[in-house]
Amino acid sequence: MNECQGSYPPIPGLQPVMSINALLADGETLGHCVEGYRVNYPIIGGHFTGPQLKGTVQLFLGWQH
Template sequence: MKPTLLTLLSLLTLTNAAVFSPKGPKPPGLTYLYTVNITGGEAAPVGLGPRGYRVVVPIVGGSFSGPKLKGTVLPIGGDWALIDANRTVTADVRQTFKTDVSAYIQVTETGSTQPDGTAFVRLAYETGSEKCYRLNTIVAIGILKLTGNTLTIDTWQVST
């Protein structure tokens, strides 16, 4: 027996009612990954260009530690920050981690400051290490704090 249009519409209505309830969907969870402390080097002011004021800050080292991941930040990479006309800072960071199990992880971060001064980033990972391969597919977010030339990022994995 073929379903009728009315039957299909009824199913769609029931499905939409369950998915789009007045309470909204279930929010994602967050699982703490690590905190990283990055030491920055001398800033290179590229200057005012068509997209804003660009400044490059090299990474000279650091460390990270969390429940399942710890190690050092190698002196490779930096932040190619852009400051727009509204004084919003957009981070464009590349850094390389070496874990305590000798896995190398490329970390890419992008995000921006908020009106209250808080800064958030989205993080992506790339590694060939079997021990850390799961990082290649996760979505992570971080909250930044800057103290002098040390940047601290508390990082969480987004989960269901």
């Protein structure tokens, strides 16, 4: 028997909370960085649904730029 077995609680099962459909703006190229080449894609809207929730992705004025 492995000495680690039984020393940790069981891993809980995971259940999906929601699905998100996001609208993305054109990419904003940031160029090369430590992790590689970076491009940001701003979220400009969309919607989400789940077993106990649903809604619309809305932007707050002034949060970008």
